[in-house]
Amino acid sequence: MTPPQDSQPELSRRSFLKRSAVVGGSLVVGFFVPAPLRRFAFAQEPPGAAAAPALPPVNAFLRIGGDESVTVLLAHSEMGQGIWTTLPMMVNEELDADWSRFRVEHAPAATVYHSPVFPIQMTGGSTSTWSELDRYRQVGAVARTLLVAAAAAQWGVAPADCRTEKGWVLHGDRKASYGSLAAAAAQLPAPDHVELKAPENWQVIGKPTRRLDTPEKITGRAQFGLDVQLPGMLTAVVAHARTFGAKVRSFDPAAAQAVPGVRKVFAVPTGVAVVADHFWAAKKGRDALQVEWDPGPHAGLDTAILRESYRAQAKSAGAKAAAGGDVEKALSGAVPLVAEYSVPYLAHAPMEPLNCTVRRGAEGVELWTGTQFQTVDQQRVAAIFGLKPEQVEIHTTFLGGGFGRRANLVSDFVVEAAHVAKNLDQPVKLVWTRDDDIRGGYYRPMAVHRLEGALDAQGAPVAWRQRIVSQSIVAGSPFAAMIKDGIDPTAVEGASDSQYVTAIPHHRVELHTVDPGIPVLWWRSVGSSHTAFAVESFVDELAHAAKRDPLEFRRALLAKAPRMRAVLELAAEKAGWGSAPPAGRGRGLAVHESFGSIVAHVAEVSVDGGHVRVHRVVCAIDCGVCVNPLGVRAQMESGVVYGLSAALYGELTMKEGRVVESNFHDYRILRLHEMPQVEVHIVSSREKSGGAGEPGTPPIAPAVANAVFALTGQRLRELPLRLA
Numbered sequence: 001m002t003p004p005q006d007s008q009p010e011l012s013r014r015s016f017l018k019r020s021a022v023v024g025g026s027l028v029v030g031f032f033v034p035a036p037l038r039r040f041a042f043a044q045e046p047p048g049a050a051a052a053p054a055l056p057p058v059n060a061f062l063r064i065g066g067d068e069s070v071t072v073l074l075a076h077s078e079m080g081q082g083i084w085t086t087l088p089m090m091v092n093e094e095l096d097a098d099w100s101r102f103r104v105e106h107a108p109a110a111t112v113y114h115s116p117v118f119p120i121q122m123t124g125g126s127t128s129t130w131s132e133l134d135r136y137r138q139v140g141a142v143a144r145t146l147l148v149a150a151a152a153a154q155w156g157v158a159p160a161d162c163r164t165e166k167g168w169v170l171h172g173d174r175k176a177s178y179g180s181l182a183a184a185a186a187q188l189p190a191p192d193h194v195e196l197k198a199p200e201n202w203q204v205i206g207k208p209t210r211r212l213d214t215p216e217k218i219t220g221r222a223q224f225g226l227d228v229q230l231p232g233m234l235t236a237v238v239a240h241a242r243t244f245g246a247k248v249r250s251f252d253p254a255a256a257q258a259v260p261g262v263r264k265v266f267a268v269p270t271g272v273a274v275v276a277d278h279f280w281a282a283k284k285g286r287d288a289l290q291v292e293w294d295p296g297p298h299a300g301l302d303t304a305i306l307r308e309s310y311r312a313q314a315k316s317a318g319a320k321a322a323a324g325g326d327v328e329k330a331l332s333g334a335v336p337l338v339a340e341y342s343v344p345y346l347a348h349a350p351m352e353p354l355n356c357t358v359r360r361g362a363e364g365v366e367l368w369t370g371t372q373f374q375t376v377d378q379q380r381v382a383a384i385f386g387l388k389p390e391q392v393e394i395h396t397t398f399l400g401g402g403f404g405r406r407a408n409l410v411s412d413f414v415v416e417a418a419h420v421a422k423n424l425d426q427p428v429k430l431v432w433t434r435d436d437d438i439r440g441g442y443y444r445p446m447a448v449h450r451l452e453g454a455l456d457a458q459g460a461p462v463a464w465r466q467r468i469v470s471q472s473i474v475a476g477s478p479f480a481a482m483i484k485d486g487i488d489p490t491a492v493e494g495a496s497d498s499q500y501v502t503a504i505p506h507h508r509v510e511l512h513t514v515d516p517g518i519p520v521l522w523w524r525s526v527g528s529s530h531t532a533f534a535v536e537s538f539v540d541e542l543a544h545a546a547k548r549d550p551l552e553f554r555r556a557l558l559a560k561a562p563r564m565r566a567v568l569e570l571a572a573e574k575a576g577w578g579s580a581p582p583a584g585r586g587r588g589l590a591v592h593e594s595f596g597s598i599v600a601h602v603a604e605v606s607v608d609g610g611h612v613r614v615h616r617v618v619c620a621i622d623c624g625v626c627v628n629p630l631g632v633r634a635q636m637e638s639g640v641v642y643g644l645s646a647a648l649y650g651e652l653t654m655k656e657g658r659v660v661e662s663n664f665h666d667y668r669i670l671r672l673h674e675m676p677q678v679e680v681h682i683v684s685s686r687e688k689s690g691g692a693g694e695p696g697t698p699p700i701a702p703a704v705a706n707a708v709f710a711l712t713g714q715r716l717r718e719l720p721l722r723l724a
Contacts, residue, residue, distance in 0.1 A: 062091060062139045064147075068167060068179035070095070071103045072139075075113035076132075077123040077372055078106070079399030079406070080638070081693040082631035084213040086129050087136050089627055093204040094140030094196060097178060098167035104212055109374035109394035120375035124407045124522070126595035126691020129627055133689055134196070141194035143185075150185035151176045199625070199686055208630040213398070225355045225397045226431070228368040233357070233427040234263060236420045237282045239272045239289050240440060243657035244517055245296030248272060256285035265289065268419040270412075275424065279431055298517040299657035303446065306516055306654075307342060310469040314340065314450035318467055318510035319486035322496035325506030330463035334454035337545050341451070341534040343719045345652040346444035346523055347437065347667060352400020354413040354432040358421035364391030365421070369414060370399035372407035380411045384418045403642070404522040408442060409477045438667055439659040443652060444523030445471040445491075449534035459546030460556065464504045466495055466534070469512040471520045487511055490522065494531030494594060494698065499561040500539055500554075518654070524642055525694040528594040532698030533705070533719060536590035540706045541715065550589060550706065551577055563622055567591060567598045567683060571620035574681050575602035585615065586711025590699040596690025597623040599636070603703040604676075607712060610723045614644060614676040614704055622683035623690045632692045633680040639696020640678050645669040647701035649720050 063071040072091055078084040084104050092099060107113045113121045116131045144164060151169035152159040154176065162171045167178045199205075216222035241247070251272050253265035261281025265274050272291055276282035356369040358381075365385055371377050374394050382389045399406060408414075417430035432440065447470035454463035472488035474480050482489060487496075488511070495501060496509045523529055543553035551572050558565035568591040572578075581587050584606050591600035604616040619636045626632050649668035653660045661667040705716045714723060 062095075062143055064097075064143060064178050064182045066179045066182055068098070068101050068177055069103055070097045070101050070167075070178075071105060072136075073105050073107040075107050075115070075121060076128045077370070077374075077396055077399055077402070078104075078213060079123065079370065079372070079402040081128070081635060082211060082628065083123075083128045085209060085211045086627050086631055087132055088212065089204050089209055090133060090136035091140040093202055094137045094194075095144050096140075096164040096166065101167060102212060106396035109378045109392070109396070110390070111375075114375065120373065122375065122407060123372045123402070124404060125526075126597070126694040130596060130624070130689035130691065133625065133627070137196050138194060141196055142190065145191050145194055146185040146188055147178055147181045149188050150181040153188075154184070205625070205627050206629070209628050210630065217398075222398050224352055224400050225357070225368060225370040226352055226400070228357045228397065228429060230357065230359060230427040233429055234275050234277065234424065235279045235282050236273050236275045236417075236428050236430045237279070237286050237433070237436075238268060238270060238416060238420070238430070239274070239286050239291055240270060240436060241293050241296070242439065242659075243293075243295045244298045244301070244441060244519065246299070247294045247296060249292040249294050251292065252290040255288040255290060259285040259288055261285075264423070266423050268416060268423075270416050270419075273420045273423070275420065275428060282431075283433070295657065301516060301518065301654045301657045303345065303652075303654045307446065307448065310342070310446070310448035310512075310514070311340065311450075313469045313512045313514070314448050314467045316467075316512075318469075318512040320508065321468075321487045321492040321511050322501065322509040323507065324502065324504075325463075327463055327465050327506045327508040330506035331452055331454055331465060334463065336452045336454050336463070337541060338450070338452050339538055339541055339715075339717060341449040341537060341717045343447050343530040343533060344650070345446045345518065345520075345654075346529075346646055346650045347652055347661075348401075348403040348405035348442070348444075348521075348523055349434075349438060349664075349667060349669065350399070350401030350403060350405055353434050353437050354405070355430060356414045356417035357427065357429040358417050359427040360385075360421060360425075364393060365418070366393045366395065367414065367417075368395045368397055369417075370397045370402070370406060371414065372399070372402050372404070373409075373411065376409065377411045377414045380415050381418045384415065384422060403524040404526070405437075405442060408521060409479070412440075412442070434664070435662040438652070438662055441519035442521040443518065444529055445473065445518075445520040447491075447530045449495075449530070451534060451538045453538065453542050455542065455546050459548055461504050461542055461546075462506060464501055464507040465510075466501070466508070466538075467510045467512065468492060468495065468531070468534075469514060470530070471515060471518070472513050473520055473522055473526070475513070475515070486513065488513065490527045492527060492531065494528035494592060495535055498531075498535050499564050499593065500535060500557050503557050503560060524639075525594055525697040528592060528694075528698040529646070532590065532592040532594075533701045536592065536699065536702035537705055537715075537717065540588070540702070540709065544709075554589075554591065563687070564591060564593060564598050567620045567622045568600045570681055570683065571600035571602050571618050574620065574679060575604070575616075575618035577602060586707045586709075588703045588706025588708070588710055590702040590706060592695070592698045594691075594695045594698055596688065597621060597692065597695040598690075599639075599695045599699055601640070601699040601703040603700065603707045605704055605707040605711060607708065607723060612648060612704065612708055612721055612723065613674070614648075616677045616679070617700065617703070618679045618681070619696065620681045620683065621692070621695070622685055622687070623692055623695070624685050624687035625689045626682055626685070627689070629682055632682055635692040636680045636696040637678045639694070640700050641670050641675065643697040643700035644674075644676075644704070647704055647719055647721055651720050
């Protein structure tokens with residue numbers, strides 16, 4: 001079924017529930033999602049967004065086929081985080097179908113699939129699971145109610161006397177399969193409401209469940225963007241400027257056109273496109289292309305110089321992000337501990353490089369791409385071709401990693417593909433090489449943190465001042481309205497709202513926002529990717545200054561944060577905190593709350609020839625209701641790998657306006673032999689669900705840095721971690 005592409009009318013709950021239908025002998029059940037939530041500071045509608053209707057429109061569907069198949073359409077993108085399995089689990093908790101019959105599809109781009117958190121169709125911010133928990137369960141409950149009613153009508157019995165079991169409705173010795181009942185069920189009036197199971201009665205949610213997409217991926221059936229092949233398709237690469245803000249002055253296409261297989265060479269807004277029969281010809285043609293560039297205003301960028309300017313700014317007062325008590329007085333009456341932490345620019349570096357395939361038709365345009373921002377992509381491509389958004393059909397493929405890079409507010413690689421396609425009469429696949437991606441912008445911002453703290457006579461912290469210098473991710477974007485009083489909340493999250501910081505009587509967090517002209521974007525765990533390193537490292541330094549055990553020092557600070565304290569204690573207990581680590585190793589810990597979840601890591605490290613080796617990571621997480629423990633465990637392991645890659649190796653440097661690093665040989669990621677043993681412990685909780693995709697990353701860098709200090713006595717205050 002193709003959902004309606006036009007704007008949706010306002011619906012009452014009753015009228016919405018009646019929007020079930022038969023399609024090809026299938027029962028199709030729509031369900032509602034409430035108005036956008038405000039759980040996170042950055043989950044706000046951008047200016048100009050249409051006001052949310054009194055009751056939201058349908059935004060997802062369930063299909064039960066006559067062949068007994070159960071198909072769940074995902075309004076979100078599967079990029080390795082496991083929602084291909086988690087969201088169908090929610091449906092089946094109430095549906096009680098045969099799990100082996102479940103199938104999953106990415107939904108098309110349409111207004112009915114807008115996120116319940118943001119006013120667009122998107123995937124990010126660790127929102128997919130917690131935001132959809134009640135809604136996807138309701139899908140299953142509505143469908144089951146209709147199927148039971150259909151069977152009861154056939155048998156002349158009361159629905160209350162029927163039960164269900166793995167895709168069957170049963171009454172005494174009679175039974176009917178869901179598939180056989182689907183058409184009849186779709187003709188019945190939908191219920192006014194459904195009762196969802198109480199958590200103590202859950203049979204699916206909370207049970208470790210193998211992923212539904214694994215067979216597709218190990219057999220090669222899964223289609224990623226790079227896998228797309230269309231009849232008559234060409235391949236394009238674009239020659240991009242090496243400095244940000246540069247423009248093409250002129251180019252000579254002759255050498256590129258002489259490469260066998262090259263078909264066209266032409267200018268696009270972002271550079272010069274080389275189009276060929278296949279990728280290798282396009283790349284060779286681009287290598288031969290002669291381009292003269294106007295280097296633009298940022299040709300002198302140098303990250304070493306930029307970092308020094310950040311450090312200078314961090315010594316002066318910035319915009320207030322959080323404050324309590326009288327920090328100046330508290331610090332002036334003590335000998336403060338002062339520390340400075342810095343983190344570099346980071347690339348997202350997903351394993352699958354950026355790509356997008358475009359095919360023009362008589363009535364519109366089709367796109368095949370792995371995207372996190374369907375609505376934004378759809379609108380921007382429509383503007384390029386002079387079409388209505390609904391005339392741009394997006395086929396969302398599996399994403400070979402996203403980490404925020406494919407949630408781009410300007411849709412850079414998708415827009416570039418559209419401009420290329422506009423000059424052609426054949427389908428075209430635009431491919432960015434990894435060098436293009438790493439040097440092509442949209443990075444985690446560089447940041448410097450300057451912290452000052454003071455202890456009382458008993459060794460308890462009484463003052464904390466933190467000054468952050470960094471870029472704004474949302475400035476100049478549709479989300480700029482979230483900036484209040486000069487504070488981009490994504491730059492200070494994890495510090496301004498830290499349970500540690502707010503527990504200290506006199507505290508202040510300040511922000512200097514800079515704009516050196518380097519494109520930045522949310523990177524896995526966003527602001528917490530750098531604030532956790534500074535906050536948890538400085539807490540450890542305060543504990544050492546107080547001559548107190550780092551765990552006990554944190555426990556005291558978290559006296560009014562019982563959930564966070566419990567997670568920290570669980571990780572410490574499972575890691576054997578308090579006992580001697582193996583010879584030649586040190587332990588460090590860190591705990592951080594982000595995206596509604598709390599994660600603690602205890603890292604066990606050694607140092608060999610100046611190189612830090614992480615042997616073991618013990619992780620504890622409280623993510624509230626845990627739908628799939630296997631999925632959460634995998635996400636914690638993934639967060640550790642991603643965070644360790646950044647902590648030990650990740651760094652982008654710029655000289656003369658150019659990014660020095662280009663690929664995995666000089667922008668290192670963790671190698672297989674460097675992977676530590678990771679143990680994950682999930683807190684059993686009925687609290688509101690939080691995220692799992694992002695929260696595992698922030699605590700790992702400070703846990704490792706703190707472990708290095710415990711082992712060597714050397715404080716490492718810069719990422720990546722390098723011993724003197």
